[in-house]
Amino acid sequence: MIEMNDVHKTYTNGVTALNGITITIEQGEFVYIVGPSGAGKSTFIRLIYREAQSSQGTITINDMNVNNLKEKHVPWLRRSVGVIFQDFKLLPKLTVYENIAFALEVIEESPQNIRKRVMDVLELVGLKNKARFIPDELSGGEQQRVSIARAIVNRPKIVIADEPTGNLDPETSWEIMQVFEEINARGTTVLMATHSREIVNAKKKRVIAIEDGLIVRDEHRGEYGYEI
Numbered sequence: 045m046i047e048m049n050d051v052h053k054t055y056t057n058g059v060t061a062l063n064g065i066t067i068t069i070e071q072g073e074f075v076y077i078v079g080p081s082g083a084g085k086s087t088f089i090r091l092i093y094r095e096a097q098s099s100q101g102t103i104t105i106n107d108m109n110v111n112n113l114k115e116k117h118v119p120w121l122r123r124s125v126g127v128i129f130q131d132f133k134l135l136p137k138l139t140v141y142e143n144i145a146f147a148l149e150v151i152e153e154s155p156q157n158i159r160k161r162v163m164d165v166l167e168l169v170g171l172k173n174k175a176r177f178i179p180d181e182l183s184g185g186e187q188q189r190v191s192i193a194r195a196i197v198n199r200p201k202i203v204i205a206d207e208p209t210g211n212l213d214p215e216t217s218w219e220i221m222q223v224f225e226e227i228n229a230r231g232t233t234v235l236m237a238t239h240s241r242e243i244v245n246a247k248k249k250r251v252i253a254i255e256d257g258l259i260v261r262d263e264h265r266g267e268y269g270y271e272i
């Protein structure tokens with residue numbers, strides 16, 4: 045579960061990105077975060093995995109109080125939150141298999157477990173036959189599948205994605221959305237910031253709209269609601 049209570053975020057340069065966010069997202073929900081450029085969507089996401097820290101207010105993620113979390117315990121949080129970016133952020137010299145296994149090796153899983161888990165997630169994202177490829181040898185859609193596989197290999201309760209289809213053509217974007225739906229169908233919370241009106245309007249999920257650092261709309265079976 046994700047809970048925020050009166051969360052504010054002012055960056056060190058004085059820019060206030062969030063201005064009092066109060067929200068509860070239950071385990072297993074699928075939520076779109078929408079809003080104009082600069083509204084605070086990425087900041088909202090960064091707070092959830094402690095890439096940024098709030099200036100005021102409380103944030104609880106899976107029963108962890110994120111504000112009080114000591115730096116050495118941040119990896120605990122990151123194990124329960126998988127993150128996916130617009131630009132994939134894969135390690136270019138490592139194979140698909142190694143990019144995914146890396147996330148497990150750092151938490152000292154056994155080699156047998158690592159192999160099984162990596163092959164299982166590669167099957168889920170439909171890339172079992174490309175395990176030995178490097179990112180440059182893959183299409184954009186395939187690279188995004190690898191980054192999704194990497195994000196879920198630790199079996200996080202929450203997956204957050206910041207514009208995951210921003211670099212992909214429409215057809216590939218729909219395929220990637222199917223992968224997210226499959227992950228959500230298995231009980232994982234999915235939170236996605238997007239500028240894709242087509243996707244949001246077609247899916248009829250919960251929509252949280254952020255403008256000027258505030259939630260201005262929170263609807264179940266919501267719409268994108270912007271012209272741009």
Ligand SMILES: Nc1ncnc2c1ncn2[C@@H]1O[C@H](COP(=O)(O)OP(=O)(O)OP(=O)(O)O)[C@@H](O)[C@H]1O
Nearest residue numbers: 055057059060061080081082083084085086087088
């Ligand atoms: N690291 C940072 N330091 C200072 N200001 C920042 C930082 N990151 C974001 N901001 C500012 O905070 C505000 C919100 O930015 P944020 O990236 O959260 O918006 P966004 O809704 O994700 O935008 P976009 O849709 O363009 O990605 C903007 O005014 C931005 O300039």
